[in-house]
Amino acid sequence: MDRAKQRRAKVDPDSGVEDVTVLVMEWLGEQGIHALLRVDPERDRNQWTFSVAHGPLTDPVRIDGSSVNDCVGRALTHLKEQGISVPL
Template sequence: MNDLKRGGYHAVTRLRCPRAEEPGPGFEEDAALLFLERLAEQGRVAIISADGRTNPGEARWEFHLLPGMGAPEESRERIRTAGASAGQCLCLAVPRLCAGGLPVSEEEFPVEGTGTLVLDWLVEHGMTVFLKADGDRPALGWTLLVQGGPLTELLRNGGRTAAACLHSLLPKLHERGLVVPV
């Protein structure tokens, strides 16, 4: 992710999110993505990221929950977890979220759906992924960055939902010779 932060790639492609009525391949039903959205709706900044250059078997995914400016004062704890998959990383966060006083049920373990499986697929193919649900904005916004591996440029996408961002990413990956199996 350091290359993403430093702008290590010269070419940047901005992706346009599709209209809300355009369906994705089940992205809008992904419980893990909806879980991130729910946290952001509470005024927090939720980030899940992974470095595709990490050795297989290592915990490559990280989840960060930051208290946005709109988060209630009593629950301003920062939370960080790491896991082998995007879904596992989020599941490890739930007990910490409960202990931190966030309105999350212990039974509310995010199940990996199509969206998180696509994120895992990208990382397995050597790409670095950064997905942020920003509840600190006036209107909830998402940022998706993908780079590395077979990509020669940074792909950047922003939108109102993770589903829309992932849906519009697929054709751009296909144009670059990457066919995601969804």
């Protein structure tokens, strides 16, 4: 088995998801899910966008947030509701 697929992030509960965002994106890609994390500094609020689609998802998910932690954290909740549990 590919060692990259065996990685599990060690999460610091005080840091939020910022530390594991790249691993989350890699895992989503391995599942055939298209993922995008974008920052638009010209927006006053909700500068961050996390978007996922395709693969096993029934509906695309787009979340806008004021920080990476807010955006990706809420996106992971929406993914879980669609049956996609990202291993952290």
